[in-house]
Amino acid sequence: MDIEALRQQYLQQLQTEEAAAPPPVTPEAVAQYVASDGRDDVKICQMIASLPLDRETFETSVRALLDIAADKSVGAVARLAALRQLGSAEFRAARFGPFHAEYIDLLRTLATDEDVEVRTAALERLTLTADPHALKLLSDGLQKVGDALVPAAKAVQLLARDDHGSALPIFRTLATEAKGQVREEALRALATDVKSAPLFERLAANKDEKTALRHIAAVNLKNISPPRFAKVARKLVLDENEDDKLRAAAVSAITHTPAVAEKVVTRRFATAVKKLRATTRSGALKSSIGRFSKVFGEG
Amino acid sequence: MVNVSVKFPSYDSQGRAFVTWRPVEVKLTLAGAPAGASNVPVTVSAKSSAGGGALAFATTLTHLGTPSINLNLPANGAPVSVWVGGLYPKASASYGDVVLEVRAAAGNQLLGSQALMVRVRKNADDLTAAERDRFLSALATLNGSGTGRYTSFRDMHVGGPPDLEAHGGPGFLPWHRAYLLDFERELQAIDASVSLPYWRFDKAAPNLFSRAFIGLPDSLNRVQFSAGHPLLGWVAFGAAGIQRGRGVGPTTVPALFSEAQTLNTGGSLHASYSTFRNMQGNPHGSAHMSHGSGWITSPPTAPRDPVFFLLHCNVDRLWAKWQWAAKLHDPADPRSFTPAAGFPPGHRLNDALWPWCGPLAAPRPTTAPGGTLAASPMTAAPGLSPKCRDMIDYLGTVAAAHQAFAYDDVPFQK
Known part of the structure; x- marks a missing residue:
C-alpha cells in the first residue's frame, strides 16, 4: 500500500467531512438564541452539542451553559443538555476551576427542581463526589424526614456513593425488609459491609430468592471474603439443581479471582467442571467453563 | 543440514x-x-x-x-x-x-x-468474538477482586492534585497515553495476545454496546451483562457492578465532534498541537458525558467503568492519527507539542509524568500509586519513568525506539 497516497487521500476526506458537518457554534450565538422569541428546545440542544469548549471560548461557553441550566423558563430537555455539556467542561479541570463553586451551588438548587429528570441529573452529579448536601437530601427522603426527590431505589443507589458508609444502617434494614429494586439496590450498597457477610451467604445459597438478588449477594461475598465465597461458589457450581446463570457466574468468578481459585480449584473440581461442560445445555455455562479450562486445564 | x-x-x-x-x-x-x-x-x-x-x-x-x-x-x-x-x-x-x-x-x-x-489496537466494534473474549477475560482478571494493580489505575485518575496532572494542561494527551500503555501492558502480562481496543465514539457501536461486550444499562443505570460474562463479578472502589447512564445504546451516534471536526479546523488540519489539544473538551469530555450519568461522567470515578479505557484509547488514537496526518512525531518540533513556558509542572515537554516518576512535592501529588510504568518484553521505551516528550514518538518514527503499540487505522510512515 502506498502510505503517502493514503495520507493524502485521508487529508482530502477530512476536508470533505468537516465541510459537511455542522459548523461549531459560538457561546454568544447560543445565548442570543436562548434569549430570542420562538426558541426551540431541540435547536438549543443541537447548538449546545456544537459548542467547541476550546481554549478561546471556554469561559464564555461555561457562562452560557450555567445560565441555561439555571433558567427555569427553558425546557427541561435543554437544561439537561446544558448540564451534560457542563460535565464535559469539568474534564478541563484547571479551566473549570473558577466556575466550580457556582456550579456546585447551581446543582444543589437543581436537586430540588420541579422536574424529576433535572433533580435526578443534579443529584447524580453531586453524589459522584459525595456532596454532603445531596447525601442529606437523599437520606432524609429515604427516612421520610424530607421529600422523596427520586424513587427509593435510585435514592439508595446514589446514597451508596458515599464511601464513608454513614447510611449502612439504612441499607441493612432495607436489604432484609424492602422488596424489589429497593432491596436489590440496598444489597448492592452493602458491597463492602463485612458485618453483612452472613446475610450474603444465606441469600446466595437460598434457592427461594430471586437469581438477581442471589447473584448480588455472591459478588458482595467475593468482594469482602474470598474464602467464604469460595465455599459458596463450589456448592453453586456442583449442584445440578442450581440455576445455570448463577453457576456460570460462579465459574467465571473462580476463573478470574485468584484468591478464590486457590481455595476451590483442585484436580477433582476441574474434572467435575469438565463433565459439567459435556452435560449442560446452558450456553452461558459452557462458555464460562471454556474460559475456566483455558486457565486451569481440564482436570 | x-x-x-x-x-x-x-x-x-x-x-x-x-x-x-x-x-x-x-x-x-x-x-x-x-x-x-x-x-x-x-x-x-x-x-x-x-x-x-x-x-x-x-x-x-x-x-x-x-x-x-x-x-x-x-x-x-x-x-x-x-x-x-x-x-x-x-x-x-x-x-x-x-x-x-x-x-x-x-x-x-x-x-x-x-x-x-x-498486534495492534483495534476498533472494539470490529473485534472477532475470540478477540473480544480474550480482552474481557484479561480485563476481568486484572480487576480480580477489586484489589491489586487495578486499584492503582483507579487511584491515578482521581480528584485533587492527580486530576491536575491528568487534565490540567497540554500534558493531558501524553499523560493518558502513558496511562493506557501501563494498563495495556498489565493486560498483556495476563494474555500477551490482547491489545486495548478503542470505542470509536463518533459512530454507532452495536457490537460494543451489547450485553455480550461492555454491557447495557437498565432503567436504574445498572450495567447488565449476558449470563456467564467475565465482567459479571466486576468490582471497583468496593462497589460491585457498574453504574452507567443510558445515553449510549447500540445504535446511538453521540452528539460530539466527529473525527474530521477533531483533526481539522476551518478547512485544514490543525497546524500544531497547541490547537489540536482543544479536543480535551469536545469530543473527549463530550464522549464521557454522552452516557448522561454514571461513573464514566466524572474524572474521579470514570475508571470504575471499563468503557473508560476504550474511550480514552480512541482519544489517543485521534492524537496518533493527527500526528500521522500532520507528520508531527518529533518532540523537537515545536508544533508537535507546546512551548516550554506558560504551563504548570507536569505539562511541559521535559516534565516527568506522575505517578511513574514517583511521589513529588506539593502542589504536585505526594503519593505515587502503581509505581513505575509496567515493563514490556517487546521494548524498553518509553522507560519506566517517562516524560511528556517520551510519549510523542510512540512509533519510533524519529527515535530509535518504539513503544510496541499502534492503531489499526494509523500506519507507520518514516
Whole structure:
C-alpha cells in the first residue's frame, strides 16, 4: 500500500467531512438564541452539542451553559443538555476551576427542581463526589424526614456513593425488609459491609430468592471474603439443581479471582467442571467453563 | 543440514514475538553450510492464515516494505538484517496467524521460520468474538477482586492534585497515553495476545454496546451483562457492578465532534498541537458525558467503568492519527507539542509524568500509586519513568525506539 497516497487521500476526506458537518457554534450565538422569541428546545440542544469548549471560548461557553441550566423558563430537555455539556467542561479541570463553586451551588438548587429528570441529573452529579448536601437530601427522603426527590431505589443507589458508609444502617434494614429494586439496590450498597457477610451467604445459597438478588449477594461475598465465597461458589457450581446463570457466574468468578481459585480449584473440581461442560445445555455455562479450562486445564 | 535461525530483537517469556506496523530489525543467520560454500540466496516472506496478519520486509527501517524480499545469507554464518513489520492494514487476530518463513531461492526449501503476531489496537466494534473474549477475560482478571494493580489505575485518575496532572494542561494527551500503555501492558502480562481496543465514539457501536461486550444499562443505570460474562463479578472502589447512564445504546451516534471536526479546523488540519489539544473538551469530555450519568461522567470515578479505557484509547488514537496526518512525531518540533513556558509542572515537554516518576512535592501529588510504568518484553521505551516528550514518538518514527503499540487505522510512515 502506498502510505503517502493514503495520507493524502485521508487529508482530502477530512476536508470533505468537516465541510459537511455542522459548523461549531459560538457561546454568544447560543445565548442570543436562548434569549430570542420562538426558541426551540431541540435547536438549543443541537447548538449546545456544537459548542467547541476550546481554549478561546471556554469561559464564555461555561457562562452560557450555567445560565441555561439555571433558567427555569427553558425546557427541561435543554437544561439537561446544558448540564451534560457542563460535565464535559469539568474534564478541563484547571479551566473549570473558577466556575466550580457556582456550579456546585447551581446543582444543589437543581436537586430540588420541579422536574424529576433535572433533580435526578443534579443529584447524580453531586453524589459522584459525595456532596454532603445531596447525601442529606437523599437520606432524609429515604427516612421520610424530607421529600422523596427520586424513587427509593435510585435514592439508595446514589446514597451508596458515599464511601464513608454513614447510611449502612439504612441499607441493612432495607436489604432484609424492602422488596424489589429497593432491596436489590440496598444489597448492592452493602458491597463492602463485612458485618453483612452472613446475610450474603444465606441469600446466595437460598434457592427461594430471586437469581438477581442471589447473584448480588455472591459478588458482595467475593468482594469482602474470598474464602467464604469460595465455599459458596463450589456448592453453586456442583449442584445440578442450581440455576445455570448463577453457576456460570460462579465459574467465571473462580476463573478470574485468584484468591478464590486457590481455595476451590483442585484436580477433582476441574474434572467435575469438565463433565459439567459435556452435560449442560446452558450456553452461558459452557462458555464460562471454556474460559475456566483455558486457565486451569481440564482436570 | 542447512538452516536459518530467525532472531527477533525481543521475545516474551514464552519465546513469542509481536510486531506492529513499525518494523523491527530481525537477524537471519545461516548455519550448517558446508565449508567453503558460497552465499545462499533466500526469500523471506510470510505465510498467513485466513484473516490473519501479514508482514512487510525491507533492508532498512521504512514504511515501504514489501510482502517478500530476496537476500543472500553468508555461508560463514554472519548475520544479515531484515526489517520486519506488519503489512498495513492486515493485523493479526490471534497469536501465530502469521509465520515468517525463510526459504531457499533455489528449490523453495523451508530453512527457518518464526510464528508471530501483528498486534495492534483495534476498533472494539470490529473485534472477532475470540478477540473480544480474550480482552474481557484479561480485563476481568486484572480487576480480580477489586484489589491489586487495578486499584492503582483507579487511584491515578482521581480528584485533587492527580486530576491536575491528568487534565490540567497540554500534558493531558501524553499523560493518558502513558496511562493506557501501563494498563495495556498489565493486560498483556495476563494474555500477551490482547491489545486495548478503542470505542470509536463518533459512530454507532452495536457490537460494543451489547450485553455480550461492555454491557447495557437498565432503567436504574445498572450495567447488565449476558449470563456467564467475565465482567459479571466486576468490582471497583468496593462497589460491585457498574453504574452507567443510558445515553449510549447500540445504535446511538453521540452528539460530539466527529473525527474530521477533531483533526481539522476551518478547512485544514490543525497546524500544531497547541490547537489540536482543544479536543480535551469536545469530543473527549463530550464522549464521557454522552452516557448522561454514571461513573464514566466524572474524572474521579470514570475508571470504575471499563468503557473508560476504550474511550480514552480512541482519544489517543485521534492524537496518533493527527500526528500521522500532520507528520508531527518529533518532540523537537515545536508544533508537535507546546512551548516550554506558560504551563504548570507536569505539562511541559521535559516534565516527568506522575505517578511513574514517583511521589513529588506539593502542589504536585505526594503519593505515587502503581509505581513505575509496567515493563514490556517487546521494548524498553518509553522507560519506566517517562516524560511528556517520551510519549510523542510512540512509533519510533524519529527515535530509535518504539513503544510496541499502534492503531489499526494509523500506519507507520518514516
